[in-house]
Amino acid sequence: MTFLSASISFISKVLLAALSYASYRIWRDRWLRLPPGPTPLPLIGNIHQIPSEHSHLMFTEWRKAYGPIIHLSVLGKPLIVLSNSKAALEILEKKGAKYADRPRLVMAGEMVGYEQAVTLAPYDSKLRERRRLIHDSFSSRKLSRYHESGERLARRLMGHLLDEPSNFQCHIKGYVAAVVFNASHGQEIDGHDDPLVLLAEQCGADFCEMVKPGAYLVDVLPFLKYIPDWFPFAGFKRKARLYRDTADKMRDTPFDFVRKQMSEGIAKPSLTADILEAKPARTLEEDLSYRWLTATIYAAGADTSTSLLNSFIMTMALNIDVQRKAQNQLDMVLEPQRLPSFADRGSLPYISALYLELLRLYYPSPTGLPHLAAEDDEYLGYHIPAGAVIIANSWGILHDSGNYSEPDKLLPERFLSPDSPDPRTFAFGYGRRTCPGKYFAEDIIFIAIATILSLFDILPAKSGPPNVEFTANLVIHPKPFECSIKPRSSEAERLIRETSDF
Numbered sequence: 001m002t003f004l005s006a007s008i009s010f011i012s013k014v015l016l017a018a019l020s021y022a023s024y025r026i027w028r029d030r031w032l033r034l035p036p037g038p039t040p041l042p043l044i045g046n047i048h049q050i051p052s053e054h055s056h057l058m059f060t061e062w063r064k065a066y067g068p069i070i071h072l073s074v075l076g077k078p079l080i081v082l083s084n085s086k087a088a089l090e091i092l093e094k095k096g097a098k099y100a101d102r103p104r105l106v107m108a109g110e111m112v113g114y115e116q117a118v119t120l121a122p123y124d125s126k127l128r129e130r131r132r133l134i135h136d137s138f139s140s141r142k143l144s145r146y147h148e149s150g151e152r153l154a155r156r157l158m159g160h161l162l163d164e165p166s167n168f169q170c171h172i173k174g175y176v177a178a179v180v181f182n183a184s185h186g187q188e189i190d191g192h193d194d195p196l197v198l199l200a201e202q203c204g205a206d207f208c209e210m211v212k213p214g215a216y217l218v219d220v221l222p223f224l225k226y227i228p229d230w231f232p233f234a235g236f237k238r239k240a241r242l243y244r245d246t247a248d249k250m251r252d253t254p255f256d257f258v259r260k261q262m263s264e265g266i267a268k269p270s271l272t273a274d275i276l277e278a279k280p281a282r283t284l285e286e287d288l289s290y291r292w293l294t295a296t297i298y299a300a301g302a303d304t305s306t307s308l309l310n311s312f313i314m315t316m317a318l319n320i321d322v323q324r325k326a327q328n329q330l331d332m333v334l335e336p337q338r339l340p341s342f343a344d345r346g347s348l349p350y351i352s353a354l355y356l357e358l359l360r361l362y363y364p365s366p367t368g369l370p371h372l373a374a375e376d377d378e379y380l381g382y383h384i385p386a387g388a389v390i391i392a393n394s395w396g397i398l399h400d401s402g403n404y405s406e407p408d409k410l411l412p413e414r415f416l417s418p419d420s421p422d423p424r425t426f427a428f429g430y431g432r433r434t435c436p437g438k439y440f441a442e443d444i445i446f447i448a449i450a451t452i453l454s455l456f457d458i459l460p461a462k463s464g465p466p467n468v469e470f471t472a473n474l475v476i477h478p479k480p481f482e483c484s485i486k487p488r489s490s491e492a493e494r495l496i497r498e499t500s501d502f
């Protein structure tokens with residue numbers, strides 16, 4: 001037998017075994033009482049019914065037909081979607097220990113290395129320690145050390161908006177990147193085209209490409225990662241090496257910069273500096289783990305916060321009455337004219353309510369990050385099999401009329417009284433994997449919203465109001481749109497010029 005025919009025979013046997021196993025799982029699941037869901041096809045399951053873009057909209061539709069907990073099968077693997085607040089909290093919060101893991105990603109996780117990033121790492125003692133370090137560094141008490149720089153960077157954003165209003169999306173991205181890198185590495189980067197931002201954006205784009213459903217066969221047939229590089233169809237291995245090089249650079253460049261600054265005694269406060277100070281003697285393994293930890297912050301925090309700020313601009317151009325109410329409150333608090341600061345937050349309840357309503361209505365991470373069931377479980381008499389991927393359809397929960405009346409309308413007032421559930425309970429994820437950056441996100445967005453509204457009017461462009469349309473990715477963004485951003489008065493313009501120039 002030639003080597004080629006032996007290889008083909010081996011691959012056919014493995015494929016046959018995989019297909020038989022998948023068929024067995026579908027057969028077995030029929031006998032267990034799985035949650036309801038659309039009827040699967042043999043072998044492929046429901047994969048043809050799950051849209052590759054904006055799947056949260058389909059999940060929300062299915063809630064009407066099948067209820068709040070839905071079972072789908074993807075190539076023999078169970079996928080459970082939770083589409084109401086009760087199910088999400090009772091499963092992912094109350095039974096958090098059983099659902100703290102992440103599903104296996106062979107290409108992005110194992111071959112490129114992202115399994116070491118906090119967002120994708122398995123839930124073990126190493127991850128618990130890393131989450132503790134982030135929590136400590138981004139606790140509401142410690143965040144006050146970034147308030148002065150946050151206010152300054154927001155004022156720099158105002159200068160950019162004044163000089164080049166039509167490029168507001170790039171300036172917002174530059175502002176968020178500067179605030180996030182300042183807190184993660186103490187580095188004040190300059191704008192959206194800073195080399196570090198471009199590197200981080202490249203990593204983000206590579207990652208999104210890798211995790212698109214069906215992008216890489218190796219995610220379905222993990223043994224393929226062992227085929228030699230010269231094998232036919234092994235191009236994905238070369239690609240993985242390329243992506244890994246970029247990810248390694250992103251992980252090491254800012255970390256080494258802080259290490260050098262620490263040795264010279266000039267490092268600014270940051271998560272990386274906190275870690276290097278707390279762990280001066282690190283094993284090689286610990287060092288690598290902390291590098292991944294600090295590199296995760298931009299990936300996890302920048303895209304979501306940028307999306308929400310762009311949604312804010314879009315919404316203001318569409319809802320002038322809401323804009324005026326927010327400005328009236330700002331004008332009352334900031335009299336005689338001065339710029340808002342974090343110290344004003346308690347006096348600006350309408351701005352805080354606007355933030356909550358934006359988070360709810362234009363939730364940037366519609367299905368969050370998937371969890372994994374570590375063991376068999378039961379909920380409302382339904383069987384949840386070990387190894388099932390669990391998705392919380394938080395977008396559906398945040399648009400559920402059972403939680404929020406008129407859920408598709410912008411009504412910040414709903415959060416001026418305690419009657420509506422706090423959207424942060426759902427927007428930042430669940431249980432042992434909840435977002436450790438939630439207070440930081442609120443800071444980034446609050447100061448930008450308050451400063452922009454105190455100085456600028458945001459109106460529809462001459463070409464007409466923006467269309468409410470979003471890109472489709474793990475994090476959704478408003479599609480590029482035009483609007484008019486103009487200083488509210490000559491006094492506002494003078495204030496921008498005086499305070500943004502540094």
Ligand code: HEM
Pocket residue numbers: 118119120121131134138296297300301302304305308364365368369370427428429430431432433434435436437438440441
């Ligand atoms: C509006 C902004 C943000 C939103 C909507 C958001 C939302 C989320 C969600 C839904 C998760 C997944 C939770 C789960 O698996 O149940 C998450 C995880 C995470 N977020 Fe955020 N986030 C935001 C901003 C930030 C910021 C600014 C940081 C920076 C510190 C950050 C750091 C993280 C990290 C490190 C994780 C991974 C946690 C883990 O897997 O254990 N996030 N975030």
